[in-house]
Amino acid sequence: TGMFLVAAGIEISARTGSAMVWAGGVPDILIRRFGSGSIEHIAARHLPLGIGGDELFERSFDMLALEPGDRLYMLTDGVTEAENASGEMFGIGRLKQSIGEHADPDGIFDRVMTNLETFRAGHAQNDDVTLLEYVCNPGLEHRISQRLRIGAGSRRQVSTEWHIDMHLNAEALRDFDPRPVVTQLVMDVQGLYNHRERLFTILAELFSNALDHGVLGLDSAMKRSSEGFSEYYRLRAERLAALADGWVDISLNHQPSMDGGQLNIQISDSGAGFDPKILEQATDRVCHDNAELFCGRGFSLLRQLCDNIIVHPPGNLTEAAYAWRHDNEHANPHPGE
Template identity: 35%
Template sequence: MQRLRRLQQTIVQQRDQIARHNNYLLNEQRVAKAVFDRVAHSGCLDAPNIRYLQSPYALFNGDLLLAAYTPSGDTHLLLADFTGHGLPAAIGAMPLAEVFYSMTAKGYGLAEILREMNAKLKRILPVDMFCCAALLCVSAQRRCVEVWNGGMPDGYLQAALSGQRTALTSQHLPLGVLRAEVFDHATQVLPMLPGDQVFLLTDGVIDTCGPNQQLFGVERLERVLDANRHPLQLIAEVEQALQDFQGQARDDVSMVQITSQLPAFLGVPAIVYSDSGQCSPRDWSASFEFRAPSLQQFNPLPYVLQLLMEVHGLRAQGPVIHAVLAELYSNALEHGVLGLDSRLKRDTGGFAHYYQQRKERLATLKYGFVRFSLQVEPIGESGRLLIQVEDSGAGFDVARVMARPLDLDRLSGRGVSLVRQLCPAARWAPDGRSATVEFSWGGLA
């Protein structure tokens, strides 16, 4: 009886010790999760055109969902799935979120963001950890979606008018596996009209296990997609199908749906500046010429935009300036230097052929340039910015293009119309090889 009493006393002491230790660990995880959520969910996931569902398998979610606006009004969206779940899987999400938000805000494209993400994860993750990811750039203005899928289940692009569904398959290895010199950041570009939707999910959905050890699988998911009649209810219908399947989740389950939607306005700068602007440069000019080797692997837009945003009076117009610069640079590179015909993009097949030609011609480019000429001049307390973008191409028939109405509904030939809409002061040289736009601040007309 004495031994039983000592055994009972020992068990009670160990139980209390385990309970205290468990509460201590749970409290640490709650604090860490609060910090993690503030970092990981500081974007635009609450936007009206984004719907999502995340059901964590543990207190921490190994799935990561991020969304943020670019300075030009496009939407970058990342759905990632780290190996494992819980705290170890969430550790890699912090640097990933930092790269995603900071580079998106500065105007970098998917290729630059992907290279930086992969290099950082390759450097910090142990060899048995990696990150499957799908990264999107949804541009309602350019009527397209740019996709990179590395190790994630198929996503789906659903056309609103035709009802056609296109699978967004994985064509790359996950992030954090390959060294920087062999990492493939090539993306797929597809037409996406306003109202079209992209649906992404993690493997926790299709790997949900039923009562007979059957997996929910892709076929059941596609039957739900085929039966869907109200796109706004798709995620709820998939969730209901998982419940009817009586499945047991073995991993984190995440789904996200994003609709292409034109931004209501481009008036909120993506980057918040803390300086007073008293040291802002007010009278200067600069010229940059980017030649073939740079055009092949360097995106000059964030570099040029960062320089312009040092001018305090221009910061409120940062998103519009970025949108105009992006269109002018795209036209100069693709139609001027590379000689691509935008009429190829009139249908889905033409879209794929256009961007395949773009990739091939850029890879073999030997000559050519795109030149930016910037001039900032003060006018009293106000000021004016002049930007000239010139290319080495053959030019185009300016009079014919200018005679067209400002039609933004077509898939091709929209660049000039968009620039004229955002910047009425835009003008083109008669030979079509250079364009000049003007922005003013401080009350100038």
């Protein structure tokens, strides 16, 4: 249709304030830190919805740590692209200055809108102007979420021991995406509905690494440019359609604990593997700056979501552990540490 939709979604933990961010084609999301007043950017690293087919859609999230008092700002480009009579745009610089200069944090939102109107000086508005401000208060949000769960009559989850194995040969890999099915299976067996997005992201990253890099032999470095990004997924579709040999094995093992349980995930593939030592370099900064690493930003994300993750030599078997508690929160507020 030629139509597309820019979008962003954020899931924030009521207990810890940690956030999962998916952003496609939107302006940078801004965070004003409470203590220092510094401003950080979260750039949209996904394509807008509707550009390309399903093969171009990536479900992976960025993880973000928020502290009490931090403020998060989401906006449409109508804010930064608002013009005055001279055709000059308001821009990201003026927006950051408006957010950072105000001594009273509670007055930031009004200050931004006032500065924007002053800058436009009555000039006609050509696009929507939408600004959202979120103030992190994890203690309050946790109390509210507890009341909502009690009011809804939620019941305590029963932690049980179970094991599931799945073998996907070349034919199955061509025609079947196991990620939503396996995630729903975990929901049905153990009822971890509040962990759905995290578990789906873990399974999606592990399976994509096994299929794309292991079985299909694709190189993440291709995605460093927009042209390479499109070529990566064109080549992926071509190789997957022609796949005659290869496999991916998925194994889920759940063990109960006193206050919840732990889901252990193993994914192996028929690929040649890689040197696991390269993952020792996989800090958030390196994964962001060096697309030649196997992990890209995916392995950094896995380390943040999982309590433990191990890649066994020769690099085609990965184990991940995810612990949960009966209060529906991740057992470790800062997994991977």
